[in-house]
Amino acid sequence: MSAVLPATIAAADEPIEGVALDALYRESNVGAILDALDRELIGLAPVKRRLREIAAFLLVSRARERLGLSTGAPSLHMSFTGNPGTGKTTVAMRMAEILHRLGYVRKGHLVAVTRDDLVGQYIGHTAPKTKEVLKRAMGGVLFIDEAYYLYRPENERDYGQEAIEILLQVMENQRDDLVVILAGYKDRMDTFFRSNPGMASRIAHHIDFPDYSAEELYAIAELMLSGMQYRLDPHAALAMREYIDRRRGQPHFANARSIRNALDRARLRQANRLFAAGGVATREALATIAAQDIRASRVFDPAA
Amino acid sequence: MNRRIDPEAIQDPRERYRAGVLKYRQMGYWQPDYEPKETDVIALFRVTPQPGVDPEEAAAAVAGESSTATWTVVWTDRLTACDQYRAKAYRVDPVPNTGPGTSTEQQWFAYIAYDLDLFEPGSITNLTASIIGNVFGFKPLKALRLEDMRIPVAYLKTFDGPPTGIVVERERLDKFGRPLLGATVKPKLGLSGKNYGRVVYEALKGGLDFTKDDENINSQAFMHWRDRFLNCLEAVNRAQAASGEVKGHYLNVSAATMEDMYERAEFAKELGSMIVMIDLVIGYTAIQSMSKWARRNDMILHLHRAGHSTYTRQKSHGVSFRVIAKWMRMAGVDHIHAGTAVGKLEGDPLTVQGFYNVCRESHNDVDLARGLFFEQPWAGLRKMMPVASGGIHAGQMHQLIDLFGDDCVLQFGGGTIGHPMGIQAGATANRVALEAMVKARNEGRDIAREGPQILDDAARACAPLAQALQTWKDVTFDYTSTDTPDFAVTATPA
Amino acid sequence: MRITQGTFSFLPDLTDAEIRAQIDYALAQGWSCSVEYTDEPHPRNTFWEMWCAPLFDLKDAAGVMQEVDACRKAWPDAYVKVSAFDSTLGFETTRLSFIVHRPGREPDFALVRTEGAGRTQRYSMR
Numbered sequence: 001m002s003a004v005l006p007a008t009i010a011a012a013d014e015p016i017e018g019v020a021l022d023a024l025y026r027e028s029n030v031g032a033i034l035d036a037l038d039r040e041l042i043g044l045a046p047v048k049r050r051l052r053e054i055a056a057f058l059l060v061s062r063a064r065e066r067l068g069l070s071t072g073a074p075s076l077h078m079s080f081t082g083n084p085g086t087g088k089t090t091v092a093m094r095m096a097e098i099l100h101r102l103g104y105v106r107k108g109h110l111v112a113v114t115r116d117d118l119v120g121q122y123i124g125h126t127a128p129k130t131k132e133v134l135k136r137a138m139g140g141v142l143f144i145d146e147a148y149y150l151y152r153p154e155n156e157r158d159y160g161q162e163a164i165e166i167l168l169q170v171m172e173n174q175r176d177d178l179v180v181i182l183a184g185y186k187d188r189m190d191t192f193f194r195s196n197p198g199m200a201s202r203i204a205h206h207i208d209f210p211d212y213s214a215e216e217l218y219a220i221a222e223l224m225l226s227g228m229q230y231r232l233d234p235h236a237a238l239a240m241r242e243y244i245d246r247r248r249g250q251p252h253f254a255n256a257r258s259i260r261n262a263l264d265r266a267r268l269r270q271a272n273r274l275f276a277a278g279g280v281a282t283r284e285a286l287a288t289i290a291a292q293d294i295r296a297s298r299v300f301d302p303a304a
Numbered sequence: 305m306n307r308r309i310d311p312e313a314i315q316d317p318r319e320r321y322r323a324g325v326l327k328y329r330q331m332g333y334w335q336p337d338y339e340p341k342e343t344d345v346i347a348l349f350r351v352t353p354q355p356g357v358d359p360e361e362a363a364a365a366v367a368g369e370s371s372t373a374t375w376t377v378v379w380t381d382r383l384t385a386c387d388q389y390r391a392k393a394y395r396v397d398p399v400p401n402t403g404p405g406t407s408t409e410q411q412w413f414a415y416i417a418y419d420l421d422l423f424e425p426g427s428i429t430n431l432t433a434s435i436i437g438n439v440f441g442f443k444p445l446k447a448l449r450l451e452d453m454r455i456p457v458a459y460l461k462t463f464d465g466p467p468t469g470i471v472v473e474r475e476r477l478d479k480f481g482r483p484l485l486g487a488t489v490k491p492k493l494g495l496s497g498k499n500y501g502r503v504v505y506e507a508l509k510g511g512l513d514f515t516k517d518d519e520n521i522n523s524q525a526f527m528h529w530r531d532r533f534l535n536c537l538e539a540v541n542r543a544q545a546a547s548g549e550v551k552g553h554y555l556n557v558s559a560a561t562m563e564d565m566y567e568r569a570e571f572a573k574e575l576g577s578m579i580v581m582i583d584l585v586i587g588y589t590a591i592q593s594m595s596k597w598a599r600r601n602d603m604i605l606h607l608h609r610a611g612h613s614t615y616t617r618q619k620s621h622g623v624s625f626r627v628i629a630k631w632m633r634m635a636g637v638d639h640i641h642a643g644t645a646v647g648k649l650e651g652d653p654l655t656v657q658g659f660y661n662v663c664r665e666s667h668n669d670v671d672l673a674r675g676l677f678f679e680q681p682w683a684g685l686r687k688m689m690p691v692a693s694g695g696i697h698a699g700q701m702h703q704l705i706d707l708f709g710d711d712c713v714l715q716f717g718g719g720t721i722g723h724p725m726g727i728q729a730g731a732t733a734n735r736v737a738l739e740a741m742v743k744a745r746n747e748g749r750d751i752a753r754e755g756p757q758i759l760d761d762a763a764r765a766c767a768p769l770a771q772a773l774q775t776w777k778d779v780t781f782d783y784t785s786t787d788t789p790d791f792a793v794t795a796t797p798a
Numbered sequence: 799m800r801i802t803q804g805t806f807s808f809l810p811d812l813t814d815a816e817i818r819a820q821i822d823y824a825l826a827q828g829w830s831c832s833v834e835y836t837d838e839p840h841p842r843n844t845f846w847e848m849w850c851a852p853l854f855d856l857k858d859a860a861g862v863m864q865e866v867d868a869c870r871k872a873w874p875d876a877y878v879k880v881s882a883f884d885s886t887l888g889f890e891t892t893r894l895s896f897i898v899h900r901p902g903r904e905p906d907f908a909l910v911r912t913e914g915a916g917r918t919q920r921y922s923m924r
Contacts, residue, residue, distance in 0.1 A: 107857045139858025177860040471891045478844050480881075481805040481894035511808055534917050541921035545909040548801030550841045575918055666888035687888070735808045743806055743816070746823035746894075765810060 019063040028101045030055055037094050041087055042223060043216035050207050051091070051098070058102045075204040076104060076179045077171055079147075079193075081186035082209025085255030088183045089143065091209075095181065096141040105179055107139035115149040118163040126159040130166045138177045147182035148192035164196065171202045212255050217244045221259050225289070230267065235291035246299050262297070269293040317382070325376050328364035332387070333373065336360075338394040344417040346454040347435055348677050350399060351412045352447035352620055362445060363393035363414035369439040371418060391418045400790050411620070413451065413677075425462035428588045428635045436623060447621040453630060454678035461683055463634040467599035469686025470664060470711050473638060476578065476604070477550045479513065482742045483710055485734055486514035486554075488693065488717035493520065497527050501535030503727060507720050508543035508551045510731025516693075516715065517556035519583045519610040529559075529568055537575040554581035554606045554639075562590060569597055579604040584628075585611045588635060595636030606691070607637035613649075617786055624787075626675060629662045633688050639713060641691045646703050648695025652785035653707055663688040664711055672791035689713055697776040698737040698769060702755020705741050714738070724775055729768035736766045799906045801839050804879055804897040817866065817880065817898055821859035824882035824894050830854045831862045832883065833869050835876040839905070840923060852883055866898055875901040 025031060034052060041048075061074055076099065080088040093110045100108025113133055120126035134142065144150075150160040171180050182189070182199075186208060193200035212220065218241055225231060232240055243262065247253060270293045274281050314320045314330050328334070340346055347370075353362035367373075371391035372381070395415040403410035424430040440448050474480055489495065489503045504515045515536075523529035536553045544551045557568035557580045565586070572580050580603055582594050591607070598605040615622035625642070632640050642659040643651035658674030664687040668680040692704060693715035704714055716734050723730030740762035745751045751758065763770035802808060812820070824831055831853050834846035849869040853862055862880065869878050878899035881892050912920040 106860075109857050135853060135861030135864070136855050136857070138856070138860035174860070177858070471889065475844070475891060478803065478841060478895075479805075480892045481896070511802070537921070538919070541909055541923075544841065545907040545923050546799070548799065548839060548841055548907060549803055574914075576921060732808070739806050739808050743809060743820070747816075747819045748823070762809070 017067075019066055021059065021063060024059055024063060028059065028103075030059070030098055030101050033094055033097050033101065037091070041090065042219045043212050044087055044091075044209065047087070047091060047207055047209055050205070051095070054205060055098055055102070058099075058104060062102060073175050074104075075175065075202065077203050078179075078181045078205040078207060079189060079203050080181060080183040080207050080209060081189045083185065083211055083253070083255055085257035085259075086209035086211065087256065088209055089145070091207075092141060092143045092181050092183070096179075099141065099179060105140055106177075109137075109140035110143055111137040111140060112143040112145065114145050115147075115160065115163075118144070118167075119150065119158075119160050123159075126162040127166065130163045134166070134170055134178065138174075141179045141181060143181045143183065146184045146188075148184055148188045151192055151195060153195065164199065168198050168202065171199075211248075214241070214244050214248065217248070217255070217259055220256050221263060224260060224263055228263075228267075230287055230289055232289050233291070236289045236294055239291045239294040243294055243297060243299055250299070262294075265297065266293045269296050321377055321379055321382055323377055323379070327361055328368045328373060329361050331364075331368065331373060331377070332390055333364035333367040333371075333393055334360045335392045335394055338392045338417060340392075340394065340415075340417040341419075341456075343420045343456045343458045345420065345423065345431075345435075345456060345459060346678065347416050347418070347450060348452040349414045349416065350447075350449040350451045350620070351414050351445060352409055353412070354444050354446050357444045359396045359398075359412040359414070360393070362412065363396050363416065365442065365444055366414060366439050366448065367391040367393040367416045369442055370416070370435055370437075371422065388419055389422060391416050391422075408620075409446070411447075420456065420458055423459065425459075426464075428463075428592060428631050432588060432631065440621075449619065449621055450623045450627050452624065452675070452677040453627050454680060455630060455634065457681055457683045460634065460681075460685060463636065463685065464595065464599060465633060465636050465685030466605075466638045466688050467595055467636055468602075468604045468638040470638075470689050471687070473604055473689060477513065477552075479550070481710060482738060483705065483708070484514060484689075484713040485512045485731075485738060486516055486691070486693070486713050486715040487512055487720040487731070488516045488518050488715060489521075490518075490717050490721045492518050493524070494526050497531030497535045500527060500532055501539040503721065504536050504553050505539035505543055506727035507731045508540060508553075509546050510720070510728030511547075511735030512551075512720065512731045513549075514552050514554060514579070514713065514715075516554045516606070516717075517581055519556070519558075519585075519608040521556050522558050530571065533568075533571055533575055533577075537577060540577070550578070552579045552604070553577065554579050556581045556583070556608075557594070558583045558586050562593060565590065565594065566597065569594070569601075569603070573601050573603060577603070579606055581606040581608060582637075583608045583610040588631070591632070591637065592635045598638075599636070604638045605636070606639035607632060607641070609641045619787055624675070626659055626662050629659050629688070630680070633663065633682070633685055637688060638686075639689045639691050641693055643690075644692040644694050644696050644704070645707055646696060646700050647692070652788045654789050655785075655787055657707060658789075660690045660708055660712065663690045673789055675789045687711070691715060693717070695779075697779060698734050698772045699756075699759065699776050699779070701734075701737040701741045701759065702751040705738075705745060706752045706755070710742070719772070719776070722775075723768065724771055725768055730772065732766065733768040733772040736762055736769050737772075799904055800900075801877075801904055803839065803841065804895055806896045811900070812896070812898065814863070818859040818863060820894065820896065821862045821880065821882075825856055825859065825862075827882075827884070827893070828886075829882035829884045829893055831856070832881050833862070833865045833878065834881060835869055835873045835878045835899075837873075837876045837901075839877050840907075846877075846879065849878075870899045874899075877901065 038048060061071060064071060082088060089112060096108050096110045099105045117133055118130045120129050150164050152158040152160050170178060221240055247258060266289050270289055274285060312329050313332050349366055351362045353359060372386060372389050393414055393416045397413045399411040399413055402408040422434060436450055487507050489500055507515050533555055536555060540551050540553050555572045555577055557565050557572060559565045559568060569580055582591060584607060595605060612625060612628055616625040629640060640663060642663055643656035645651045645653040645656045654674050658676050661668055666682055668676050670676060670679050689712060691713040692708060696716055697719035720730035720734060721727050723733060737759055740758055741751055744758045759773060763773055806812060821831055833849040835849055836846040850865050866880060877897060879895055879897045882894040884893040907923045910922045910924050914920055
């Protein structure tokens with residue numbers, strides 16, 4: 001059972017002079033989550049650093065509260081920008097847990113939505129839809145993916161604006177009840193914030209999720225494969241690196257997601273290769289991806 | 305069909321049916337590798353054989369005498385498909401903590417399976433006449449107890465079950481989320497109709513949900529039943545108007561004959577009562593008739609288990625109350641007295657919890673620590689509300705809720721009427737104690753440990769409760785229980 | 799007359815924090831909460847007006863409290879209650895129900911008697 005810091009402790013008889021931050025950190029058990037994040041997610045160094053900074057800030061806010069130094073409730077709403085497959089949803093879930101353990105959200109669950117979950121199809125439909133989503137997310141974190149789709153100024157009959165108004169209200173007045181994380185491509189989020197200064201002003205933390213490097217993508221591929229109890233033989237390893245180099249530059253590259261898709265296709269080809277070969281498939285053969293399983297990809301076509 | 309044949313069983317039919325006396329195990333009543341069918345009724349007996357009788361023979365004898373056998377071989381057996389009708393004793397286990405080195409004679413658990421065709425559909429009278437009708441006086445057994453039964457779904461489906469059930473009862477009362485409160489009118493005997501109604505009015509107005517006739521209040525010289533009914537319904541309705549809540553009084557319609565019972569029940573209905581009451585001693589046939597009547601007339605049916613402890617209390621001989629509870633759920637009653645554990649009447653806490661689970665779970669798992677030996681699905685038969693009644697008071701509220709949860713009726717007869725400031729105060733004290741305890745439990749407090757503190761806190765805003773706690777705070781009933789479980793809870797490693 | 803319907807009506811009126819605690823308990827059991835109101839508190843009236851549809855899938859009391867507050871504001875002279883519903887097999891019914899708001903003046907009930915045959919009376923409440 002995870003420890004959760006109470007927002008305030010029972011009043012002591014004498015004022016406390018200081019708070020042992022180490023002890024507070026241990027008590028909250030936030031360290032376990034941050035360490036797990038380090039282990040489970042490859043790369044994302046700037047994101048992980050940012051997360052630790054935010055955690056430290058929130059921890060110190062707690063410490064100040066205990067000493068009666070009030071700052072008011074810190075704003076916790078965030079924006080995560082980056083290409084698809086860079087870990088935004090995963091980190092949002094971890095963020096919800098961290099906020100819960102530090103006592104900033106009451107229950108710590110994550111509700112992930114897109115525009116369609118918030119905006120209605122006809123008049124009077126949007127407000128109840130948005131409010132229903134908000135109610136479900138209360139006590140936890142609301143993650144809105146591709147949030148910029150809420151704003152469609154070119155269509156005056158678009159109901160997205162209504163959803164934005166309601167969100168702005170809640171983000172300002174019910175900070176105790178809900179934390180909102182908006183996510184999407186960086187350039188489009190920038191445009192969205194420029195056109196919606198009210199929204200921009202409510203975001204306390206902007207975190208950018210850089211694309212993975214080729215080396216990081218290769219490490220992700222290895223991690224995924226070992227999790228599924230496969231390995232690459234030396235030629236396949238080489239082929240994988242080449243695959244990554246080529247694929248990155250191509251359109252619609254979704255980072256870790258694209259790697260997963262590529263691995264799924266490689267596994268399919270391996271299966272068919274073994275089946276066509278017939279006879280007894282050894283444990284070794286069943287667990288190994290060979291070079292041809294990867295090189296069969298269209299990515300290697302001379303025309304590409 | 306058994307695969308491994310008991311070496312003593314006689315296979316050749318001409319040998320088997322020659323006139324004379326055979327051991328029961330020779331006649332085929334002991335079949336160690338019989339696999340009970342889904343549709344078999346299974347009974348578990350606790351057997352104390354006479355000296356010199358081996359356990360398999362004793363089990364076979366029980367099987368035989370509760371099904372087709374008699375003391376000597378009869379040729380007419382061969383006119384029947386006797387292999388099917390014969391009950392099969394298929395397993396015998398020693399009972400823990402009995403035998404050499406203990407203070408109890410060696411006892412054995414004997415498992416016996418009965419074919420479904422032996423029983424009339426939908427008849428508790430027939431089920432009981434079959435299983436316990438003959439065998440308990442049998443000389444080769446020193447003592448015998450029917451410990452538990454597994455009723456197959458195929459047989460359960462021939463019964464209507466409780467006419468109302470816990471869910472519908474609550475919906476009729478519009479009361480959710482807490483145990484219901486009741487009280488038996490005291491003194492047990494002697495009040496006239498009008499005075500009786502006065503007690504009912506005071507108790508209901510003070511805050512109880514129900515009041516109750518005692519089991520021996522039928523129709524006597526000091527109060528005729530019609531006077532009681534008229535006065536009680538006046539009191540119930542006055543209390544309802546004075547509180548804005550649904551109230552009820554269990555009118556006891558038990559009588560000498562079924563015709564009298566129907567007459568009394570009809571009058572209760574005419575007066576607008578929502579609930580009537582019967583005693584166990586009216587008999588299984590009468591109980592099923594009244595259940596049918598209750599269902600037809602939208603009446604909640606309360607059963608007082610009068611007389612049960614003559615045969616349920618001693619572990620060595622009789623019928624366990626858990627079996628009675630199963631029969632009553634099948635016969636179809638809505639409330640059944642099932643024990644308090646902490647009050648004045650017999651009841652070990654775990655055993656009583658076992659009874660409560662039989663009453664109100666949709667499916668019983670095996671739970672040896674609570675005395676449930678079989679997995680028992682209830683096939684959609686409605687749930688019975690267990691009633692805790694007998695020597696309990698407001699100061700035990702935390703123990704009662706901790707042991708029994710919300711779906712039960714807690715009856716504080718003496719604990720209401722004996723309150724120093726009067727009956728209304730007694731009722732209010734119980735109701736405030738109950739609501740405060742439920743509220744605290746929902747808020748996450750550990751009521752088993754903090755119960756007394758919670759009661760004291762609630763008493764600060766409620767004088768009647770403070771007085772009740774003071775009057776009865778030292779009352780406990782600490783005697784060694786006679787009907788304890790045979791299997792202890794084993795602590796699981798962390 | 800203080801009508802004693804609902805699970806906690808013999809205790810002092812619940813504070814908002816206490817109401818929240820009960821809602822959190824209900825949500826933790828997996829029950830869905832709803833808010834209902836009425837101006838007809840007769841004990842046989844089990845169909846109060848639904849302020850909103852039952853709120854399924856909530857993890858925190860805040861969403862329910864919003865509706866409670868809105869209902870209390872919209873109907874200051876009505877009774878408002880919170881009910882928690884359990885949809886599991888064998889129950890499929892309300893498991894908890896308590897009043898969260900009472901009108902300033904609560905009505906009394908008068909008992910109406912209709913004479914029947916013999917000494918019997920038929921009772922109703924007005």
